[in-house]
Amino acid sequence: MSLVATLICNPANPALDSTVVDGARAILPSAGAPQWLFDEVAVDIPFEGPIPFEGRDVRTIENRLREARGDLPIDIVVQPRAARRKKLFLADMDSTMIGQECIDELADFVGLKPHVAAITERAMRGEIEFEPALRERVALLKGMPVSVVEEVLKKRITPTPGGRELVMTMRAHGAWTCLISGGFTLFTKAVAEAIGFQENRANQLLTRDGQLVGEVREPILGRAAKLATLIELRESFDLDEIDTLVTGDGANDLGMIQAAGLGVAYHAKPAVAAAAAARIDHGDLTALLYAQGYRRDEFVEG
Structure with a gap:
């Protein structure tokens, strides 16, 4: 199933860089190339998930991404790519x-x-x-x-x-x-x-x-x-x-x-x-x- 993890910062406090993105990609299965929505503020990382992809799968991936994020002020949203x-x-x-x-x-x-x-x-x-x-x-x-x-x-x-x-x-x-x-x-x-x-x-x-x-x-x-x-x-x-x-x-x-x-x-x-x-x-x-x-x-x- 085609999914996307979006990493988002407050524009007043950008905290995204290539190191953070690469760390997130290493966690996601079959991660694709990052797609920047706004430099240092928001980025999409497409990846592939199991079928069916259920709520508990989302939580597991989000929790892993949050652990990797540490204390950085970055929000994480994981969802299907369709009908976004x-x-x-x-x-x-x-x-x-x-x-x-x-x-x-x-x-x-x-x-x-x-x-x-x-x-x-x-x-x-x-x-x-x-x-x-x-x-x-x-x-x-x-x-x-x-x-x-x-x-x-x-x-x-x-x-x-x-x-x-x-x-x-x-x-x-x-x-x-x-x-x-x-x-x-x-x-x-x-x-x-x-x-x-x-x-x-x-x-x-x-x-x-x-x-x-x-x-x-x-x-x-x-x-x-x-x-x-x-x-x-x-x-x-x-x-x-x-x-x-x-x-x-x-x-x-x-x-x-x-x-x-x-x-x-x-x-x-x-x-x-x-x-x-x-x-x-x-x-x-x-x-x-x-x-x-x-x-x-x-x-x-x-």
Whole structure:
């Protein structure tokens, strides 16, 4: 079976050279010539694997490559070479496409960020159920002016590096892109527009007279709804599972990550990174383009 191992660095911290590549090739069975996607940052190494090639084979090869990599800040993605360029992209928002958790930033305006952030962290690690944790945190925001959302968006929210290049490059090659969040539409609409997503889905905070009422519209969009969205969009575009790319960082993302053709845990919680088929621990979001075999000169910036 034709496979490829992609070695990827953060562009801000390149660490790839011929010594690293040669070491990786020595581990891979029937390794072909390396194909540089971006000098010192990303390289494909094609190789041949057994048929059938199963998930445990991927993990074995990845683990060997990681051992050889040592402490170098290099991510490794191993996958079949066929259908690498995906036609549907679903992405989590908080701590994935942006660097913050929006609800934690809202809570800071009422002096409750440490308390709310602790609940958020436990929910994202899968230690507590997402839905009741969200209701508990939203209740603490009761009475907050809706106008605070604009202030948070302007002063607190920063897009993750590489996100717009990722979305716009995939769109330029015909993919449908959807931002999906267990957060709130008040944020996803603005973030999706800024980054370039064609669609966004999230929870709706209830308001009255310009203030948050401390409740979220039911049913809550959580892990099950994220997975259902992936299946719905895949079927609506008549795509196969292998045609889909999903990324996220928290426990409520794991269902859709595991059901994707390429499911990527992005700078994720330990349990999520351990369970996902692929993980990016060092790179920025352009790593998801390199994982699809895009060269740096194919990226769309606008």
